[in-house]
Amino acid sequence: MQAVAELHELLGELVKRHRAQRMSQRELAARIGCSQRTLTRIEQGHPVNSETLFTALAVLGQLDAFIELADEKVRAAGHLPERKRSQLHDRGLDNDF
Structure with missing residues (x-):
């Protein structure tokens, strides 16, 4: 899970x-609809709600670049087989124990 922590930090x-180039933490927090504490957590690399993180990237004009990078990764994995559905799910069985 080190890679996940590194992604949060990045x-x-x-x-x-x-x-920092455009506005204060208070202003960005108000624009994305979160507390200043949540924005501080984002900037310190702590996990937060993905919608809040993506909204922050969008307000700062960085979401399109992030989406483009993710899209490239999806296209690069196009040769990999798609995930198969569970056989239990296909037979209408639940997975309760």
Whole structure:
């Protein structure tokens, strides 16, 4: 899970750098509809709600670049087989124990 922590840190740094050039934490927090504490957590690389993170990236004009990168990864994985459905699900069985 180290890669997930590193991604949070990278995205937090991206938000922090772009935000610092344009506005205060208080202003960005108001624009994305979260508390200043939540924005501080984003900038420090802590996990937060993905909608809040993506909204921050959108307000800062960075979401399109993030989507483009993710789209490239999806296209690059196009040669991989799609995920198969569980056989239990196909037979109408639940997975309760």
